[in-house]
Amino acid sequence: MNDTNDAAESGFPISGLATVPAVLVALLALFFGTDYAANGAMENDGYAQVLILPAVAALAAALGRTGAVVSIGSKPIHRAAITMAFVATAAVISIAYNLFESIGNIGAFTFAFVGISTFLLVSSDRREESTMLLALVIGFHLAVSHAANTVMDSSTWAGSAPDLVDAERAAAASVFFAFWLVSIVAGVALTLIMRASRMDSPGSGPWFADLSSHLSRSMMATLGTVLVIQSVPLVWLGQIPDFQTYFEHQYLGSVWALFTTAVILFVAFCHAERWRVIGTLVAINWTLYTFGHLQEIGNEFPDILSGDDAMSTFSWFFMGFWLNVIGIMLATRGRFGDVSPRHEPSAARVWWGQNSYGIILALAVFVALAVRTGWNVLPAMNATATGLWDMTGGSDPWYMKRVVDYIIAERSHFIFDHDRAYPMGAINPRPPLFSWSLALGGLGLSWLLEMPAEDAVWWSVAAFPAIFGALLVLPLSEMARRIHSNSAGILTAWLIALMPGHISHSTFGLADHDAFALLFLSMAFYYWVRAIEGLGTERMFSTPSSNPLYLIAGIRESWRTNPRTMAYATLSGISFATVALGWKGFVYGPGILFLAFAGQITMNMFRKRDSLPLTSAALQMLLTAFLIPLPFYNWPGLNLVFDPSGFQPMFYIIGFTIALGWVASAYRDKPWLLVLGTGTVLIGGILAILYVLQELEIYSGWDILFTGGFYFSKNKIFGTIGEAQAPSRGVLFASYGPIVALIAVGCALVLIWRGARRERQSHLLLGIWVIVATYMAWSAGRFIFNATPAMAVVGGLGIAMMWKGANFSSFAKEWRRSGIGTPRSRWSSLWPATKKNSAVPALLLVVMLVASQHATYGIDSGIPRGEPSARDVDQTLHDIAPDFLRAELLGLSVLKSESYNPDSEMWYMGTFGPGFNSGAWNLAYDWLSEQDSEMSFSERPAFVSWWDYGFQALAQGQHPTVADNFQSGIPNSGGMLLSNSQEDTLSLFITTLAQGDRRYNDGDGFTTDDDCDDTNADINPDAAEICDGVDNDCDDEVDEGTDAYDDDGDGFTEHDGDCDDGESETYPGADEDINGVDDDCDGETDEGDSYSDDDGDGLSEIEGDCDDA
Template sequence: MISLMVLAMTPIREKIPGIFNNHFLLLAGIMVLGLIIRLIPVTYNIINGQVILPEFDTYYHLRRITYTIEHFPFTNIYDSYVNYPGGYLIGWPPLFDLIAATLSLIVGLGSPDRFTIELTSSMLPVAIGLLSLIPLYYLTKDAMGEKAALIAALVMAILPAAVFRTVFGFADHHALEVLVSLTMYVLFIRGVTMARDSGLGFSNLKENRKPVTYAVLAGIAAACMVFTWDGAPIFISIIVIYAFIQYAYDAYNKMNPEYLTVSGLITSVTALMIVAPFAATSNMGQQFQITAIYLSWFHILFLLGIAIFFLAAGMLFKTMADKKAPWYSAPAIVITAGAAALMFIKLALPQFFSNIEEGLIFLSGGSKVLQTIVEVEPLLSYNGELSFIIPWVYFSTAFILAILGFIAYLAFTLPDKKVRNVEIFLIVWTLIIIVLGLLQKRFVYLLAVNVAIFSGYMIYVGLNLAGLDNIGKAEKSRGKKKMPKAGEGAIQPALIAVFIISIIVLLPVLNNAITIASTQEQYSKDWNDACTWLRDNTPKTSYTYSADIGTAPEYGVMSWWDYGNFILYRGERPAVSNNFQTGIEDSARYFVAGDESYANSIMDKRNCRYVMIDQRMGSPYAGAMYGIFDNIPYMADEDPSSYYMFYRMPEPLGSEEVIDGNDKYYDSMYARMFYGDGCGGFNELGGIVDGLEHYRLVYVTSGIDPVKIFEYVKGSKITGTAQPGSKVELRLTLEIPGGDTNKKTYYSSAIADSDGQYSFTVPYPTSGYPGVIKAVSKYSIISGASEVLVDVPEDAISEGKVINAGVLS
């Protein structure tokens, strides 16, 4: 809003020259506003010397950053703690983690403690988010003028979708994607524009150092993009698509395209020269693998292909122009040749083609795993139905402004006979980002850039129509299009227009941004608490930050994949499944298992000692708000609906259909552990079930999303005799701090056989156990009117000893 107010203060600015005309000062003010919003989480997410990170992936970044600090400048490409006990190759490019590690070492004077690492890494996305405003400003300035650029920067500073990924604590590479891609685009398009204006060609490279320098810098940025995210080909391909459109436009206008060819070649070759040595010597490169997930020969071939495209397209368009062929003949040949090249690649380089297919599947969210991830859903979808709730939350009124601004920009730009390079790029880039944003909610942070640009442009147009500051006058020095204006406009209506825009249009955007920055994820604090307890109260595993190929940690932790990164970083324990979507099938089968012995076989296969669950893993039909249970049977190749029952509940004016979990749901390992604490007794449907034999609850958090930790134990076998055929019941009173009630009864039952023999396998000791959850009595074994009390020491549980309870008369 600072820049809008300044635009309305023309008379004052004339009296105080310099300050209000300094766009860099205004941009700095906008950055301060953005900084204040992004630092709001500092007020609630620094607790007990820890930063409560807001999202799953941030926890693995912190694990990798810590690893990098301990092995600087090398980072891990393999982690034996992931997909335990199988291990996993890490696909994330390392640039973000290397930057965070380097800054942490500087701040920590070469030996940073854990809090310094977390604090520095948490500030990094804030800094990156603010720095992104600079290339945004210059790109918008080149396309729309300085005032539109300032307004776009203001919108970007307060836009919820941009704030979401750049708040304090969001230590993830997404912020860096935006900064690096914007830098790459502004450098490339400025270089192309200068190359065109100076007539750059192969014969005069030395005389045109400035556009060549920009092209080289764009190539460096493209290489940085490869080192930032494995989806880098998406960003770089936007330049290729733009170049094709620009070639066609130049052919239509009978312009020599050599400037574009030279610029594209310099950029792609520079990127190739930087990436190739790293790719060829990487783990995958040495194996001559072609995969886009890891740095490999895919990236060498990809960048080489772009260089070939620029060289071949430049030669083709020039040749066709020399032959005076129709302008559309060269684009048609390029499209045909591209299709033929894809067919050739499919036959000659099937690995390369497979990666292209996998990339398209990723963008469409078509894989089985991706379909379980909420952020992969289409932007206009919520719970499977058409909804505008996500655009409203992340863009608010800026979404509508951006649509109107894009239409207005097309209306003012396309009719012109000389559409500039930057304008063509902006339109092509925006159309591609719109498609990506509509395909998946996760790309709202990318769409935020273009929404900021065009909503800022729409505000600019509105101010211009109000006659503010004579905005309608063309600024020929920047090649700005002349905008329609309503006249000179007095200061009073101008101020009214500014306040209307500020209050009605931008305040909802600012309000949503503050709300996002002020809201802590409901599960973060509880999982931090639980994993801190796990780290401090369970046997330490080896190779915490040296988990390379060949290392074998002693045991792992079973949980759902959403929480694996919490366990890896905060808990410092290996995880079966994590946010790389590893180990999901075994985790899914474990939690839906209706038979404890089958669940145990999975625990044994995965060498797990602990199980961690939370309320969110349950079903929303069973009271778990935002419950994700349906994803679990889905990944176990089962029908989620088979876990529910439907019935009608009578009401005063009729009846209402109710959905609840059925016996299959409440008999699952998840439900027995979470709802019944593994203790058995009456379940939610009123049935009586036995307690789990090999799982004891060792910790439970008390927050809004309770996390429970169970230890997998051998269990002690209690044997005895009773009347043949009689029912024998076992009970043990437990004290559970932090639970719904302080006391819980462990229950199990058995039928004495024809010889009167019965047995129970129990997980809880009655003595010698130092844990948080303790027995407050001995085991009571009852049959009819007879009762016997049995003491079970901890070593009997841990070693699987047999204890004879004697005779029940």
């Protein structure tokens, strides 16, 4: 119930300013109490430092609430004025550093963020959300302070010094998250208490609009229990004296607290729905697991429960069995509340139904980010043997780091790299957007945290790929939801969040563009789905035209009649353009859309549907994707516009789209056989020309078209690239989840069939996407990652379609009809419902299998190979099952009964996971970086190896490289590595250096590719043209723009007496015309005609001079 009006009428201050100091005081009390218990009393200046940022946040929140209730003109002006006021104040705080040194840039950002967010939330009547936001921000700052204050003893540390560094950082993170979670729960509790006590008016936000303004006893009990549970890790960590004890992990941490919170909320939900037995069983067994976990991690228990013998196993079984029996008996007899079934859903169920999708989706994003970062931060920050930063993914991320470092240092893009492909140098062919996003992120963090940019950029470089990977959940889930249902969206979100093939290439520390490209590629597909869903079947024009301008008319008419579809098509094109500015291989995305477009066009021919709307949308999308990145690809020196692995395939895609669209639209009303034949002849003719040109070795268009810009071509170099080889089938299917992969492929075929029959273009598109992605992944291991979005979306759709086909509503109806008056009857009614709808329980088993398998593989793919945390997780998974299930009876056991030792063999982990460098490699590159340090970078001797190691030697080893991961310099390095003798090696060194000398020997910085005389430094493309009879600027013209050049092409130069070398009709000896110009360059104008004064007497013949001679 929303009581806003009642509050207003009672005179209550609508701004709710009292909530701000209440939250601040409560969280400060929590901080000081916790910090005193853990660390003792604080110095006086320490209190001031702790209070500054929370006070800034509280002040901003108070001003934001005040700004929401004052009136300043119209609503847009009001919002703009308040927003600009906060931004201006934050700018003053940041700029006037001497006055606000204690606040700093992070204080300025906090002020602006909290103030503007509070203002917008309160203006939208989301008061509770604004209070929770304030608690979130204040809790964050206090958690940082508490983690910084918490100190553990390191004198008892028994491990190595690098491991101690990891332990110190892990302990600080554990304390930070423990306090922050407690403060968040406390903020939620305070929000509901203040709402109930009328300290603030109830808002109308979706989370609180339908909640009663009065706190029930069950809600208070739930919140109190959650707060206590979240406090357990915080209190326990505060009592740990040293890092050695912390490292042994004999405490319950925040992960346990989060899972326990979920259990508590589920039990509370069961209580609201009167599911007493289920709630009781869940609570009892989670409690048993908690005590069992405490015993497993080394806490002391009675000998009868902590031994390794059969008696201990039997004791735990005995205790668990009878606790469950007693719980069932008490619950069925109504000792925990009424057990009669509800005829109407409870308030909790109504609230969950309204908000579940958003909550589950947000949880999927959180889990996706946690899995991609949680186990990778520490090894990335503390490289083995060196303690420096490290990255996964081989050498490729290191060149990305080199590019980012250049951008930060020079504030410009890295175009030409003189130190790779040594000694020749080569361009940096990677588009700029991804590397610039990393650089700008580093600069932003440098400003915010007031730390050197070279340190801050590491966090940006390492974290952004994981963030992009987690955000992929959003467009894919929304795509599945739009096409099918909310359940399909949720399934898709969790499939991609935990999909091994995606996690393994989007973890913290893997600074590659793949996650960035796949995020925006999926956004392009999502917007294209929205576009084609808005296309109707009505004809755009009554009479088609064969004029090619008919397509332009169709685009114009589409914007007039269906602007939403064209807007989505434009957004799709912008998304593709974003990918193009971050990755050259973007063209495979538009290529897949073209295949779906061609299939739909063909079906339109058979049905005599108008293809002009679809063609207009497709051209709008493709031209947008073409024009936006074109300036970069057309940059002089890069030569990427017509590069087969660059922009060239886009010309084919656009050209074939125009050809197909024109044929299908212009001849819409003709017999389909004629139209299809015309289209076939047109496309076939183009392909025939390409094939002939290929055979004549004039142009390789055929291969470019059918190998995806040589992405699928096989050559000797590709044979040395591991990711270019076909993956093992086990790895291929496990990368998506074996069951998910089979469901996705099967569902793709169904979608293609349904799309063709029911004219659902989105179904046809998704089906083709999966088939093409599967073929690509089957052909080369590097495409496994690219196929993950398609597998997740169509896999989620397939499971949702099966669930819908299982007809759960019929199952529930039969279950209710069989009687559900008591817990016993509810249980017994499951059997008749199962017999009538056996697909439901069968599908539930499949979902359980998929969930457990997917979660296990997903977690495994987020843990670096060789990390001790893999063994910890493996141990945790092993300990979930009770020991009695592994006990042998007559030589048989329910679960695997073999002895378990994760140090020697892991049962669940170790299949996937990123790989950081070994200590030997790190030491080698560190040693290399220290060599020749007295020389400038480009003057250092180059590093020779096979191409795999080039980027890392260049960036981490700080030396030029002969060969690198762009497959540059392979002939030179290959020859050196395979030489038969020292003499051969030296001769190859000399030859390679001579090539560089020949290219740069005049010192003007231009190679023979562009320099028309590389023996003269004054002659190069940037030189000024002078009058010397030489082509100084290498533009194939001599002395242009000088007196010795015939600029107008009339055969005379200025040296030859041409008085106007910009006019071809003016030169010595030209016929004099009556035009006021000296045409023949004799110093006289219009001489020899009746208009000129030939004798100089002041009169011409036209003026009456009878003898003008």
